[in-house]
Amino acid sequence: MKRLKKLFTNRLIIAIIALSTISLVATASIMGTWTMGFNYDTCSQCGHCIEIGSDFLEWGPTGYPQVKENAVVDEEIGKQIVDECPSQSVILVYLP
Numbered sequence: 001m002k003r004l005k006k007l008f009t010n011r012l013i014i015a016i017i018a019l020s021t022i023s024l025v026a027t028a029s030i031m032g033t034w035t036m037g038f039n040y041d042t043c044s045q046c047g048h049c050i051e052i053g054s055d056f057l058e059w060g061p062t063g064y065p066q067v068k069e070n071a072v073v074d075e076e077i078g079k080q081i082v083d084e085c086p087s088q089s090v091i092l093v094y095l096p
Contacts, residue, residue, distance in 0.1 A: 032096045034073040036081070040064050043089040049081045057081075 036049075036057070049065050050057045056073050060066035067073060078092040 032094055034075050034078055035093050035095055036067055036073055036078055037091045037093050038065055039089040039091075042087050044087045046086060049085060049090055052081050052084065053077050 036053075040062075043064055045063060045065075047059075047065070050059065053074070055077075056068055056071035057065050058068050073092070075092070082090050082092050
């Protein structure tokens with residue numbers, strides 16, 4: 001009986017930790033901000049990211065995309081850009 005009780009307690013603790021982690025991920029965009037990073041070694045300069053995220057992305061002086069100064073990156077649009085980048089050169093970064 002003690003072994004069964006200990007097993008149940010351990011699984012309950014794991015479940016609580018898992019739920020807490022999900023909660024932290026869900027609220028991250030409310031508590032912090034998002035930005036984007038670009039791998040210029042693999043970027044094809046196609047401009048697809050700038051077409052989608054024109055509110056917060058622009059062409060930089062080196063001919064590569066960059067986040068506009070003082071711009072707020074929209075999390076959902078940022079995820080779309082990451083998913084649709086043909087060269088997979090974009091990452092979405094959370095800043096606490």
